[in-house]
Amino acid sequence: MKRGLLVLIVLISVTAVAGVRNYVRRDTVMYVAGNEVAFIRFGAVYENGAVKSWVKKGEPTLYASPSEEIVNGRIMDYSSFSPTGEVRNGFIRVAVYGTIKKADLSSTFQDATMQYEDLYYEKCGSCHRAVSLGRYSKRQWYGILTSMQSHAGLSPHEIDSLYRYIILNKE
Numbered sequence: 001m002k003r004g005l006l007v008l009i010v011l012i013s014v015t016a017v018a019g020v021r022n023y024v025r026r027d028t029v030m031y032v033a034g035n036e037v038a039f040i041r042f043g044a045v046y047e048n049g050a051v052k053s054w055v056k057k058g059e060p061t062l063y064a065s066p067s068e069e070i071v072n073g074r075i076m077d078y079s080s081f082s083p084t085g086e087v088r089n090g091f092i093r094v095a096v097y098g099t100i101k102k103a104d105l106s107s108t109f110q111d112a113t114m115q116y117e118d119l120y121y122e123k124c125g126s127c128h129r130a131v132s133l134g135r136y137s138k139r140q141w142y143g144i145l146t147s148m149q150s151h152a153g154l155s156p157h158e159i160d161s162l163y164r165y166i167i168l169n170k171e
């Protein structure tokens with residue numbers, strides 16, 4: 001057997017065992033046996049075949065932390081959903097199992113969110129220099145984006161993506 005091929009096979013089995021951490025690079029859908037089980041937003045962590053999130057009892061929204069600040073997505077089918085036993089702040093920690101297309105995953109957060117960083121510099125750096133994210137609080141950023149919306153000719157979807165990019169990076 002060619003040496004390169006052998007190394008590749010070893011590498012693939014190692015990653016399968018270690019369960020590498022990946023980041024979702026665009027809003028996408030998670031599948032189990034061809035069925036859509038959850039909608040997952042960019043920047044969410046995907047590890048060992050699951051997106052771990054926090055939910056409030058009886059609600060489909062997936063949060064990145066036990067607060068309502070960052071939304072990871074939404075459950076579409078509860079059969080893919082398994083509580084981890086952790087409860088905090090009235091939020092329950094769950095693992096949502098399913099597959100995400102390889103093309104929609106990156107091994108680093110920075111790579112996963114690169115296209116939104118580009119969007120930020122493109123849309124918000126044309127008239128003045130792009131303002132550093134640390135200059136304002138998350139709350140202030142929301143107001144800034146809304147007030148710059150017409151200046152920058154942004155769609156509501158772009159505003160939403162930029163806001164998400166900013167708060168994920170300010171975590």
Ligand code: HEC
Pocket residue numbers: 123124125126127128131144145148149151152153154162
């Ligand atoms: C078409 C030109 C234009 C674009 C595009 C634009 N801005 Fe501005 N921006 C301005 C002008 C003009 C001001 C100063 C006057 C004002 O506040 O309206 C400003 C001021 C600001 C300020 C306050 C001053 C500071 O430096 O802290 C922030 C923050 C800001 N912009 C962020 C953004 C963001 C974020 C985007 C992208 C969504 C953006 N801008 C896109 C023209 C633009």
